[in-house]
Amino acid sequence: MRRQYQVEILHDISQKVRIPKDFNHKKKLSKLAFGSHSIDILIEYQPSGRNVISLSKDVADQLKFPNMNVPLHLFTDNETLFLGPLVGIFTSGFTFFPMRPIGERSMFFAKLLSVKKSVGALPFVFGEQHINWEDGTIQGLFYQKDGWEIYEVPFPNVIYDRLPNRKSERLTEQKKVKERLQIEYLIPWYNPGFFNKLDVYERLLQNDQISMYLPETHSFTSFSGIERMLAEYGHVYIKPVNGSLGLGIHQILYNKAEGFYYCRFRDHLGENKLQKYSSLESLMSQVFAGKKLNRMLIQQGIHLIRTEGRPLDFRIHTNKDDHGNWVVTAIAAKIAGAGSVTTHVNSGGVIKTISEVFTSMEEQILAESKLEEAALSLSKALEENIEGIIGEIGFDLGLDRKGNVWLFEANSKPGRSIFKHPQLKDFDFLTRKLSLSFAVFLAERAITSPEEVFK
Known part of the structure; x- marks a missing residue:
């Protein structure tokens, strides 16, 4: 089990580093590293009973170590002692307002950074404009009790990608930063990109152990393909390949008795609509003009199974923990709003806990078991089939009336609307904590077993 140690800065000594005696290392330690900075220095052991790391002020200044009263980890590689980890959270959308430096998302990042003491890491937020390539430093945004503060720090041990959308991800500047930090500086970068729905489906379809979770999915080619699927399933969904938040999703239904087609969707004014058409061609030409x-x-x-006459699906969060294992960190039910094509909150959907949806404990346990098993299997399959290092996934899963589990969507940067439910606060904390706990695991691996990280 990894130990965390409090760090103290001493002003009355010079060029000194002392570590607790219980941190046993067989080789003599002659170098101290923090992030990408390191100095040659002989490292001493503390007197018995002093379980802290002591840095003289000049050493802390040389390493650009910000003293934040956060217990940190120690890792070693040969004669180098690594103090940290220093975790960079890469994003965009910065403002000039000190109280809200990342605009509307400032509160999300403040809450994310607030878990630092429980994790034993120093996390900060930065964008490409904060990097000083010549000095190998970053003007990082740290969140303290009194608010946001800026410290100049070395390049981090690991980087957590929190770019807000596909548009920002496609910008040339962001791509260059990511490429340079990964290739030139060998910094592990996790949660590297948004998933493409069709790409995810096609890759997962090759895995026989999880293909039963996948509803039949195709890129649009012809009306006849839709007609065939309507005849087989009664209704189909048309979705943007790179959509998010349920935007642009349409449900098409065919009523055999009437011979009419129906389309349910959310219009540009945010209203849920259900419209009737005599043919699929007229529906497509009008709705998708x-x-x-x-x-x-x-x-x-x-x-899908229903509650109070409305369909529901489930949001399941999975995270890699501080041992690099997938765990389920949150489950919530999402009930569709009146006349809504999706269960999203912005379409009138309602968040409920599993216990609020299932009346009997037996039903609840069975549903949770099926959903957790599917989410963990899908997480491992995605990790094997998608490029880059994945640390968290948000799944939208459904249960049909026969009890089968279906994957509707996998999100590499899941939204957090489910955590507005008062009974899901603990899950909110756990997902934030593990998203940074995984950074500790990844930093240690990059130091001690780099061939496993950079394979």
């Missing part, structure tokens, strides 16, 4: 159908996918409709 001006839209690029080659950027849409068609997905099998599932007859």
